[in-house]
């Protein structure tokens with residue numbers, strides 16, 4: 001799914017209106033894996049929420065395959081994974097994964113069936129437990145498994161690996177790329193981890209501090225799997241780091 | 254079961270009864286003012302049949318009224334969540350019912366509907382309805398916002414969000430409501446019986462009161478408090494089974 005934003009801004013209304021995004025323009029072709037990286041509070045989650053139709057687009061435009069987010073969500077073409085695990089405490093691990101399919105009525109054609117999704121994230125042996133019995137990282141993996149069952153062509157992933165240790169992160173990154181490559185879904189992947197962005201994405205977008213706008217757009221034209229020793233990989237890491245430095249100091253490229 | 258926690262309440266109640274018993278004997282308190290607990294229990298044992306019949310009747314009224322109150326309060330809360338426009342009007346009406354002293358209505362209902370079971374059930378239902386409405390409504394209205402977002406990202410319908418999210422999320426609030434309403438149900442049934450009835454514990458208490466037969470009256474009070482506590486315990490046990498995911502019980506809405 002193609003994603004196009006044209007001077008997209010968003011302000012939260014409250015006692016004091018708060019400008020979270022300012023004039024974001026970008027174009028993401030179908031099938032691209034894009035990492036969004038930027039300082040905390042810069043509007044990354046806000047951007048994903050706009051694309052998931054959880055916030056209304058009031059200023060500028062945001063189109064998914066030429067349609068407003070509402071239409072794409074109604075066609076079940078968008079999968080959103082929240083920054084918090086958002087699990088139902090009264091459902092078992094397995095029932096939590098199955099829930100998405102029950103709501104969207106996937107019937108016999110989920111992208112990935114529940115058992116398979118749980119196996120991919122390494123939670124098969126916990127299928128009968130309840131979320132309260134899981135650690136923070138396990139809860140996040142459960143939320144990831146649930147997202148992977150959705151038959152969507154746009155994945156909006158809000159820091160899906162934030163609560164994971166480095167080894168689990170690497171293993172899951174491999175699983176995820178294996179799932180993603182044949183599907184060719186468009187991915188927006190929010191992360192604070194430069195190496196995660198460099199290892200996974202085709203492109204990294206660096207956001208400035210709030211109000212967020214794009215300060216650096218870094219292509220990552222490297223074949224997968226990527227090796228940290230590769231000098232090209234190192235130069236990608238350096239560019240992202242430089243971009244983040246500009247984001248911190250507020251200098252725009 | 255934690256041993257310390259089981260025997261402490263028993264010891265407290267036992268101690269209280271012992272002090273009461275010895276005070277009555279020590280100060281030679283006359284029977285028409287305060288009977289000793291032993292005398293009360295003895296009276297109870299002597300009149301087991303009439304007391305059990307009265308208890309069954311009152312319990313039936315209380316439970317039927319509670320069921321009716323929970324059902325109407327719960328259904329109304331569901332309706333208000335599914336069609337939010339009506340909330341203001343209905344809540345005004347509900348607060349009006351709640352603000353009217355039901356003790357004042359009880360004799361009227363007896364006058365209109367007779368000495369039978371029906372006016373007791375209605376009074377009990379009126380007393381229990383409001384806490385149920387308020388608690389379940391607030392439970393239905395505030396599931397975790399992150400979960401609501403999740404359902405919306407799946408394009409869930411209002412009805413799906415209601416059945417799969419709001420209803421289960423409101424269960425802890427249902428138990429909070431029941432724990433307030435159950436004692437009110439006993440009060441409702443007994444007070445209604447005081448205003449005129451052909452049977453029941455309230456009726457027995459009223460007869461005993463007019464004859465200044467205090468042991469008789471205290472026997473009924475003993476039954477009421479024991480049953481009330483047993484019922485509360487039963488609810489707490491049920492709660493821990495049904496709402497197993499809730500580590501602590503939710504704070505009930507103040508009504």
Ligand SMILES: Nc1ncnc2c1ncn2[C@@H]1O[C@H](COP(=O)(O)OP(=O)(O)OP(=O)(O)O)[C@@H](O)[C@H]1O
Pocket residue numbers: 012013014018019020039040041042043044045046047083210
């Ligand atoms: N519901 C809301 N109401 C008001 N302000 C909000 C709301 N959600 C976010 N904000 C504000 O908007 C700004 C951007 O928030 P957002 O969650 O998009 O940041 P983020 O880039 O995802 O940060 P993080 O990396 O910490 O998750 C923040 O300053 C935040 O305070």
Ligand SMILES: [Mg+2]
Pocket residue numbers: 044045046083158
């Ligand atoms: Mg965020």
